[in-house]
Amino acid sequence: MTTEQPVSEFRARARAWLAENAPSFPRDDFYGDARTVQGLMQAAGFAGITWPVEYGGQGLTTTEQREWDEESQAYDVPVDVLAISLGMVTPILLDLGTEEQKQRYVTKLVRGEYIGCQLFSEPAAGSDVAGLRTRAVRDGDEWVINGQKVWTTHAHQAEVGILLARTNPDVPKHQGITMFVIDMHAPGVTVRPLKDMSGASKFNEIFFDDLRLPAGSVVGEVDQGWAAAVQMLRHERLALTARRTRTDNPASYSSLAQEVRRAGRADDPIVRRTLAQIYIGERVGELFSARIAEEIKAGGDPGPRGSVGKLAGGRHARMLADAVTTMFGSGGTVWSADDASGAALSQIIATAPVLRIAGGTDEIQRNIIGERLLGLPKEPK
Numbered sequence: 001m002t003t004e005q006p007v008s009e010f011r012a013r014a015r016a017w018l019a020e021n022a023p024s025f026p027r028d029d030f031y032g033d034a035r036t037v038q039g040l041m042q043a044a045g046f047a048g049i050t051w052p053v054e055y056g057g058q059g060l061t062t063t064e065q066r067e068w069d070e071e072s073q074a075y076d077v078p079v080d081v082l083a084i085s086l087g088m089v090t091p092i093l094l095d096l097g098t099e100e101q102k103q104r105y106v107t108k109l110v111r112g113e114y115i116g117c118q119l120f121s122e123p124a125a126g127s128d129v130a131g132l133r134t135r136a137v138r139d140g141d142e143w144v145i146n147g148q149k150v151w152t153t154h155a156h157q158a159e160v161g162i163l164l165a166r167t168n169p170d171v172p173k174h175q176g177i178t179m180f181v182i183d184m185h186a187p188g189v190t191v192r193p194l195k196d197m198s199g200a201s202k203f204n205e206i207f208f209d210d211l212r213l214p215a216g217s218v219v220g221e222v223d224q225g226w227a228a229a230v231q232m233l234r235h236e237r238l239a240l241t242a243r244r245t246r247t248d249n250p251a252s253y254s255s256l257a258q259e260v261r262r263a264g265r266a267d268d269p270i271v272r273r274t275l276a277q278i279y280i281g282e283r284v285g286e287l288f289s290a291r292i293a294e295e296i297k298a299g300g301d302p303g304p305r306g307s308v309g310k311l312a313g314g315r316h317a318r319m320l321a322d323a324v325t326t327m328f329g330s331g332g333t334v335w336s337a338d339d340a341s342g343a344a345l346s347q348i349i350a351t352a353p354v355l356r357i358a359g360g361t362d363e364i365q366r367n368i369i370g371e372r373l374l375g376l377p378k379e380p381k
């Protein structure tokens with residue numbers, strides 16, 4: 001005898017909405033589709049699930065969030081491009097933004113009307129973000145920004161950016177940084193797209209020439225930007241960990257399993273064993289990030305444990321890339337223009353290094369885990 005699990009009202013609604021709407025989600029324009037689908041989700045009550053209703057959220061709990069994640073797994077929901085907007089920019093504005101900043105930006109971000117980007121890294125300040133040189137100088141009621149950022153994902157499509165700039169050069173480097181929220185289309189901001197090794201242009205270099213910001217653009221407190229940055233990076237690590245199990249993530253079990261089926265190799269015992277290992281890795285990662293998300297929701301601070309999820313995500317991506325090269329040989333590196341499978345496999349390989357660099361490299365995560373979780377001696381400065 002089988003016993004049916006009762007389905008909550010929210011899950012039933014999500015299931016019905018996805019079945020009716022997901023098959024006809026637009027899939028022609030990477031950024032435009034994400035904006036459209038996010039808007040549809042928000043209007044239907046499935047975006048910003050745990051965020052306050054007054055800023056476009058649904059005011060629900062992590063239970064509904066998990067139910068939505070589980071139900072939407074089975075569909076291609078093309079909103080992955082909003083991971084920075086919704087996984088980092090919106091959370092930090094909700095954490096530290098003023099009422100005016102929340103009113104102005106958060107609802108539009110949740111609806112996909114705005115895309116947000118993270119303006120931290122500079123040519124000489126990546127792992128050592130606190131070494132950043134972009135300057136913010138107070139001039140009456142305004143701040144004047146000059147400097148350069150690099151690797152800024154989605155900046156060429158973004159309306160809003162979270163910027164770190166040096167406000168006090170005369171104190172130890174971690175103490176003189178401030179976080180700002182900026183309008184990416186303001187005069188004084190120049191965005192130049194960069195091409196990555198997959199041929200795509202998703203990140204950019206940004207130049208600030210006398211960008212003038214109102215005093216109310218500070219997020220948190222002046223000169224307290226380092227703590228704000230650490231808080232935002234914590235959100236990033238969680239978002240990256242959560243992202244890796246989505247079906248629309250090219251470097252996931254589902255993508256690889258699809259290619260294995262397409263190639264007729266699903267009965268090969270060695271292939272099956274590798275797939276099982278990858279599935280287990282993803283499931284463990286999923287449970288780990290769910291646990292940390294619950295902890296944050298309950299007011300806890302997972303601190304450096306987010307680095308464990310981030311490091312595991314990078315290792316997992318490498319395992320996937322290795323599996324592709326072992327199973328398909330050159331099939332993932334050379335393919336003809338009409339071979340969708342080759343393109344998908346190449347994406348798995350090309351995505352692996354990204355997860356080991358963006359959001360803090362594997363080496364940096366190991367340093368954090370070693371020093372702050374395991375209590376090992378600090379590396380010499």
Ligand SMILES: Cc1cc2nc3c(=O)[nH]c(=O)nc-3n(C[C@H](O)[C@H](O)[C@H](O)COP(=O)(O)OP(=O)(O)OC[C@H]3O[C@@H](n4cnc5c(N)ncnc54)[C@H](O)[C@@H]3O)c2cc1C
Nearest residue numbers: 118119120121126127151152153354357358359360361363
């Ligand atoms: C696809 C992608 C998207 C990105 N998107 C964004 C974005 O939207 N916004 C943003 O601000 N940044 C973004 N970044 C930048 C990313 O955060 C940096 O690339 C990363 O922090 C590393 O900095 P770096 O490239 O300057 O390398 P470096 O810091 O110069 O490091 C070079 C090498 O030295 C190692 N290393 C450095 N310091 C140490 C140390 N103390 N101990 C041990 N090893 C060390 C590193 O691990 C690395 O292997 C993105 C990067 C990528 C690849």
